[in-house]
Amino acid sequence: DVKVTQSSRYLVKRTGEKVFLECVQDMDHENMFWYRQDPGLGLRLIYFSYDVKMKEKGDIPEGYSVSREKKERFSLILESASTNQTSMYLCASGEGAQSGANVLTFGAGSRLTVL
């Protein structure tokens, strides 16, 4: 019954390493999102995509990039990981916001620690 799958639950990387976080959804949703979740803060949007090969910056895109080559897959890339990118990363998918209650379906999260 899993609908949004994040490839890695836990990762430990070193400063300067390149990190790939993969997300796949099987609900044929147009929209996909990457958030980070930190204690005491609301979810913060990093990037989102409304269609294949399209991407839009969210509130905190610095230090991140994304790729959406196929509708079901949305990847988050940290070109050179830094300690302040230690966080829980959540992927989500949903239908168009203007279609009313755009309920997001989240993956279980990827907890990244950068040493």
Place this chain on the structure above:
Amino acid sequence: GQNIDQPTEMTATEGAIVQINCTYQTSGFNGLFWYQQHAGEAPTFLSYNVLDGLEEKGRFSSVLSRTKGYSYLLLKELQMKDSASYLCAVYDSNYQLIWGAGTKLIIKP
């Protein structure tokens, strides 16, 4: 700026009722969501309100007052499995989702 306020943590007793409040100041309003997130798991959708009033779903209800800029989630007949964080989120005028930091609910026997 845009802001969503929720209490950081609440404690309640099994079998009781608890109300979790959410106040918002956003540039426009196009709907309010409540999500539940158990520790280490994905947030899951609970409710959506776009008009003033009550939405009921089993033991959970959500109420919205757009004029007052707030919502609350009412959980009845609390069970131990209701221990989780409850996230409030608002769609602003551009349909961008603004999230609160979440309320951690602890249920005691």
